[in-house]
Amino acid sequence: MIDSIEASEPKLVLELGSGSGSLCTAAATRWQDAKLVTVDVDRQVPRRLGAGHGLRKHQHSHFVQDVLDEALSDKIGLTLGTVDVAVCNPPYIRPKWRSDFGKILEGAGLSGTLASLHDAGADLLFLAQNLRLLRRNGKLGLILPDGLVTAEKFGRVRRALLRQHLIEQVVQLPRGVFKGTEAQTYLAVLSKAAGETDQVMLRQMGHNGRLSTAIEVPQDAAEKRLDYAFHARIHASKRAPNGHRQMTVREALTDVVRGTVCSSAIASFRTPVFHLGDFDVRSGDHAVRVVPKRFSLSDRAARLAAADARLALPGDILLARVGRCLEDRLALVVHGPCVISDCIFALRSTDEHRERLYRFFESEAGRRALATSAHGVAARFLSKTNLFEIQL
Template identity: 25%
Template sequence: MSLEQYYTEEGIGERLASMLPVMNPHECVELSAGEGALLLPIIRKWPNIKITTCELDPLNVSKLKSSFKGKHHNIDVLSDSFEKAFKGKLASFDFAVSNPPFSWRDTSEYDIAILETFGLRDLFPGSRIRSEVLFILQYLRLLAELACVAFILPEFIVCSAAFSKFRYRLLAFCNVVSIAEINSGAFKGTEAKTYILILKKGWSSESFIYTDTSGSSVKKQQKDFCVGLKQLHLDSLPYSDADEFSIKRGTLSGKECKSLGLPFFHTSGFHESATDVVSLQLRSGVITGKKVLTTTKGDILINRVGSRVVGRAVIVEDGQYLVSDCVFRVRLPSSVCSKTFLTFWMKEVFPNITLTARGTCAKYITINDVAAFLREFLKTITPSHTASTR
């Protein structure tokens, strides 16, 4: 019997773990655990989390028992065995991960019962159904309100028109937190293009963060998930000279900036190291053999890195400062009000910046991330938000 197993590379699991929103789950469930590759980064992130797994392959169940403390079931989760194993446990888990089987299956009476539980039988009236659809619904049965589940799913489920109605109806039970595209060939045994999809049960949000294979991120609306993420690439293009704004990263470390005795901006804020007017040395453009980046009145400064400060932004009100390499300097078209952008950034972007940020220890964002949000902002502004309002 083929178990349709495409094992997860550990690097994919690490990426999935890095995308998770801030939370502190107590119990994680995985219904098609394989050898446990998705669970390893979860255990590293939360060492005390309780683990529950299900797996069809008895050899894998043995490996899971030897690797992870917890409950491990050798069952078919699309059968009555699921009901017995999780009796009294529905709507109780506060986190889940999943790399479900990528396959079609003959629709069983049990499958029909699951669909009817969610009022979705009309979407799948035929004799065949995708296993991924049923796994998604089983997880929603297990999750508590406001709990997250992180899936690895094929493009067919996430993007195809064939499943657009399913995605639309799915949003009645949960919302998308984030989606990331995975390079083709990332899984052993298949060249299927896949995505990391993070859902939150019983939660309502207008937007989510999408990241493509180049690492560029953009905020999209829930409706974009319904239509299959079409046209996302237009906002995810890398930053270039063709953009009508400027984004530059500083060149000196915070320590180098401090040692020069000149005014500078680092992630910790403005530092007035010089007591008098900014010296000619600062204006020269080259210090200690490096071409330095300076900032002046009206510029926007955004912290590039730092788990606690990443994404924080300010406007330079006056003076001239060196910019450290932990900071981006943003300059908008002269017709656009910097304060209007700062309001947009702090209200719409900053509260969710951890969903865009990369890195497992020191979180960081890229120039392409900032560029995507700038493009979105420039689409929304009106003539009343021009430089005349500065």
């Protein structure tokens, strides 16, 4: 992250939530003449930042403070809008809302970007606090979770950032890069108020630390999502020769049904409910995975079940909506209608497109499309919007 920030001789470098000191140590090594300020609420941090970190006392000031205090600048002796470089790896928690948070978001130009205040996690609040403290054209490098980068509910946040600041690059990091978690994370670098972002440079880091070739994404596409894997697949599908006309999943469907029976209610439901564990494993490129007969309902049983649940019908293609390996779960309804859980989508199409849809989702390209369209920090999920935009 430190190497990716283009700042030659910053005078003031800030890290909020400094933790064990990895970022601030790297920053001190690169910018040896800069004043370094770190802040963390943990009272044990000053001891950890002491010996062995190479932080010179005349260069480094540490404060034990709540990073999400609206009056933080006064408590650490900094004027808002004076920091040259800020680096940050925020905690991925959702603190209980308090009035300070609204003021922090407003001061960063992000008020009104959330449909619900409950969506404001520490990641977004740390981002906003850093923006308040940065000077115009100051650089911010931070680690972001999957939600802020890909989730639909943060689309207005991405729009505000793209229109108010220059987002220089977003690097998709490999899962497992941080010890103890498989969470999908990203490294982002932006220049505060340095102009509107017309194109965003996206890259992906492999497990060997190497970066992929960059792709540039226009603002409208970046507003939807900022992950390399998703946009790289879109770019590849546009270039790939194909005997079929390019079309989206939305164009191939007549309807999408999402189940309504939650997992806790499956055992007590009056009929068998097809759930995530009921998908068969792949057995070959040409084999068709079908829903077992035990889930099929008679006409009378189907009419009764339809009063309390959503049904998949013969010809529907079932996909998992949630789960770590959702791209591997696929089935065709053949024997009769069945009740599906709220973790499953039933895709309904005409005879003309059904086989093409099934074969696509069974293929490597289709599984990759589902995997890159899904998002989530730990348990991943696939939204209807992202499903619809997949290109066949």
